[in-house]
Amino acid sequence: MYRLALNMLFGDRAKLAMLLCGLAFSALLMAQQTSVFFGIMSWTYTPIYNIRSTIWVSDPMVEQANDAKPMRDTELGKVRSVDGVSWAAPLHMSILQARMTDGNFKLITMVGIDADTFAGAPAQLSQGRIEELRLPNTVIIDEWGAQLMGRTVVGPDGKTKTVPLKPGDTFEINDIEARIVGICKVRRAFTGGPFVYTTYDRAKAYNLEARRTLSFMLVEPRDGVSASQLCDRIERETALKAWTTDTVIWDWSDRSLAKNTFWWFWKNTGIPFSFGTAVALGLFVGIAISGQTFYSFVLENLKYFAAIKAMGAGMATIARMLLVQALTAGLIGFGLGAGMAQAIGRVMIEKGMPPFVMFPQIFWATLVLVLGISLVSAIIGIIKVSRVDAASVFRG
Amino acid sequence: MSQPTFETAVRTQGVNMFFGEGESRVTALKQADFDARRGELIMLVGPSGCGKTTLLSVIAGTLTPQAGTVEVFGQRLDGLGQEDLTTFRRKNLGFVFQSFNLIPTLTSLENVTVPLLIQGVSQREAEERARIVFEKVGLKGREDSRPNSLSGGQQQRVAIARALVHEPPLLICDEPTSALDKDTGAQIMEMIRTLSRAPNRCVVVVTHDQRIFRFADRIAEMEDGRIRRVVDDPRQLDTTHL
Numbered sequence: 045m046y047r048l049a050l051n052m053l054f055g056d057r058a059k060l061a062m063l064l065c066g067l068a069f070s071a072l073l074m075a076q077q078t079s080v081f082f083g084i085m086s087w088t089y090t091p092i093y094n095i096r097s098t099i100w101v102s103d104p105m106v107e108q109a110n111d112a113k114p115m116r117d118t119e120l121g122k123v124r125s126v127d128g129v130s131w132a133a134p135l136h137m138s139i140l141q142a143r144m145t146d147g148n149f150k151l152i153t154m155v156g157i158d159a160d161t162f163a164g165a166p167a168q169l170s171q172g173r174i175e176e177l178r179l180p181n182t183v184i185i186d187e188w189g190a191q192l193m194g195r196t197v198v199g200p201d202g203k204t205k206t207v208p209l210k211p212g213d214t215f216e217i218n219d220i221e222a223r224i225v226g227i228c229k230v231r232r233a234f235t236g237g238p239f240v241y242t243t244y245d246r247a248k249a250y251n252l253e254a255r256r257t258l259s260f261m262l263v264e265p266r267d268g269v270s271a272s273q274l275c276d277r278i279e280r281e282t283a284l285k286a287w288t289t290d291t292v293i294w295d296w297s298d299r300s301l302a303k304n305t306f307w308w309f310w311k312n313t314g315i316p317f318s319f320g321t322a323v324a325l326g327l328f329v330g331i332a333i334s335g336q337t338f339y340s341f342v343l344e345n346l347k348y349f350a351a352i353k354a355m356g357a358g359m360a361t362i363a364r365m366l367l368v369q370a371l372t373a374g375l376i377g378f379g380l381g382a383g384m385a386q387a388i389g390r391v392m393i394e395k396g397m398p399p400f401v402m403f404p405q406i407f408w409a410t411l412v413l414v415l416g417i418s419l420v421s422a423i424i425g426i427i428k429v430s431r432v433d434a435a436s437v438f439r440g
Numbered sequence: 441m442s443q444p445t446f447e448t449a450v451r452t453q454g455v456n457m458f459f460g461e462g463e464s465r466v467t468a469l470k471q472a473d474f475d476a477r478r479g480e481l482i483m484l485v486g487p488s489g490c491g492k493t494t495l496l497s498v499i500a501g502t503l504t505p506q507a508g509t510v511e512v513f514g515q516r517l518d519g520l521g522q523e524d525l526t527t528f529r530r531k532n533l534g535f536v537f538q539s540f541n542l543i544p545t546l547t548s549l550e551n552v553t554v555p556l557l558i559q560g561v562s563q564r565e566a567e568e569r570a571r572i573v574f575e576k577v578g579l580k581g582r583e584d585s586r587p588n589s590l591s592g593g594q595q596q597r598v599a600i601a602r603a604l605v606h607e608p609p610l611l612i613c614d615e616p617t618s619a620l621d622k623d624t625g626a627q628i629m630e631m632i633r634t635l636s637r638a639p640n641r642c643v644v645v646v647t648h649d650q651r652i653f654r655f656a657d658r659i660a661e662m663e664d665g666r667i668r669r670v671v672d673d674p675r676q677l678d679t680t681h682l
């Protein structure tokens with residue numbers, strides 16, 4: 045009977061295509077919208093990705109990763125003296141204007157890192173070496189920024205193109221020269237422009253107006269001390285705020301800077317709301333479309349299910365047939381939709397820094413939802429068929 | 441009232457069936473007494489709305505009457521629950537409908553396998569057995585055709601194959617020829633008659649179609665929800681009002 049059920053499903057290619065399109069489209073919508081949402085939201089805590097450190101320490105008033113409230117440099121000594129701290133390094137982070145050689149201004153996120161330890165340095169340099177930051181007036185810029193801040197030239201073919209910045213090129217920050225000695229690969233940020241790394245002391249020089257420049261402290265616990273333990277201790281002994289930097293969304297701790305940043309943006313900006321609405325809409329439209337398509341499939345076959353019922357098939361058999369049909373369609377539809385979402389995501393990732401994060405969880409959740417939709421449609425179909433009078437086969 | 445004989449296949453007594461309640465109540469059968477024997481082809485005729493389809497549904501166990509007894513091959517259907525009625529239909533019944541009722545997304549042969557698959561016969565055996573019957577209805581070579589690509593007569597032949605593939609003792613046909621032209625209708629009736637012929641099988645055919653009356657062993661004439669009379673020869677019928 046199951047093979048027959050599947051043959052019924054696959055027998056009408058045109059209707060099957062519509063059914064699968066509905067299911068695939070809703071799976072695509074759900075997976076895609078959710079992934080873009082989490083992608084955008086993960087941009088909000090980009091600094092944690094780009095400036096790796098086990099613990100971040102900040103002013104107690106700081107609420108999220110983009111919100112630097114500079115502290116006095118003496119705080120560093122206090123943190124270093126907390127028991128369990130292996131080392132603590134200063135970090136400067138601010139949004140400044142860079143002036144290009146052609147006179148244009150661009151916003152940048154300036155990151156000043158400790159010149160002795162290079163704590164918080166970008167994990168991956170595609171050109172240059174981090175040590176060259178010790179030379180005067182040097183910076184390392186990220187790939188996206190190098191492209192964004194590049195020069196526009198007219199090629200021999202008459203077309204304009206952008207020549208990205210490369211080591212040796214210069215620009216100015218507050219009238220002080222910045223010479224590029226390296227290009228790094230980092231994530232794109234939600235706020236501010238490209239990441240420009242320099243040393244902590246030089247960041248002070250670039251940032252003329254700043255009274256204080258210690259935005260964050262990067263702290264590493266000693267062996268055997270857990271991050272959250274040390275955070276507790278730092279907060280108790282210094283009256284500063286200490287954060288862990290776990291970014292794994294489904295098990296981030298209460299101290300996670302990523303979590304607090306995520307929720308800060310959730311509460312304080314319209315972006316999560318509008319994207320959340322899009323996700324909700326995706327879910328709603330997805331449920332509506334696939335539910336409706338499967339339901340119309342059932343309606344079209346109602347007459348034949350009634351005939352099968354008259355011929356002596358029990359409701360249990362018919363229910364199993366409908367379940368096999370619905371779940372098979374659901375699985376194929378999910379495969380198509382999730383595959384498309386994945387492909388679109390890949391293109392987005394290749395095109396540059398993606399606001400696209402497809403967790404395996406999103407995949408599974410989409411699968412569960414699509415199968416759930418199929419299941420509900422099947423149950424509605426089963427109820428519908430069970431109400432159908434076997435005697436109705438003689439009519440019409 | 442005649443006593444049931446050893447050869448009785450179907451017997452209804454005092455069957456009442458009405459639809460709806462109050463003002464809109466329609467009485468379809470009142471005190472319908474009907475007998476059909478093993479080995480015969482009996483036709484149910486009568487004007488439109490006289491209750492032919494309703495009586496057929498009662499015999500088929502797809503409708504349960506409000507009153508009266510229904511006995512098919514010694515088994516009482518009145519009082520049976522839905523589940524037992526389903527089992528009864530699975531084992532005892534073959535259906536031929538006016539509108540064929542073939543599943544359009546299945547091939548013709550797959551359609552014929554349905555009653556066997558419902559009985560739990562394996563896919564392979566079902567196909568083998570379906571092929572044999574398929575050949576008998578003269579459709580060899582059209583196994584993989586979809587019903588919609590067949591003519592009306594061919595579709596009804598598929599339906600006959602489907603009705604007989606599991607060799608049911610009771611074959612029930614509601615207006616099997618009225619969607620077909622005269623010659624095709626006669627061929628279909630001929631086929632029903634020859635293929636369903638078996639000492640123990642009873643065939644009940646509801647029809648309006650006077651051109652096929654000659655295929656009947658007996659004809660039961662219905663009027664206003666009851667059997668008016670049963671005749672052996674169609675010439676005995678007053679056909680002006682049919």
Ligand SMILES: Nc1ncnc2c1ncn2[C@@H]1O[C@H](COP(=O)(O)OP(=O)(O)OP(=O)(O)O)[C@@H](O)[C@H]1O
Binds near residue numbers: 466467491492495
């Ligand atoms: N499900 C139903 N609900 C309400 N009334 C019904 C139902 N089925 C049949 N009837 C009514 O019962 C009466 C007998 O109907 P039935 O279909 O048995 O007649 P019939 O002899 O088969 O007619 P026809 O020759 O037109 O097919 C009719 O008045 C019909 O309207």
Ligand SMILES: [Mg+2]
Binds near residue numbers: 493
């Ligand atoms: Mg009728």
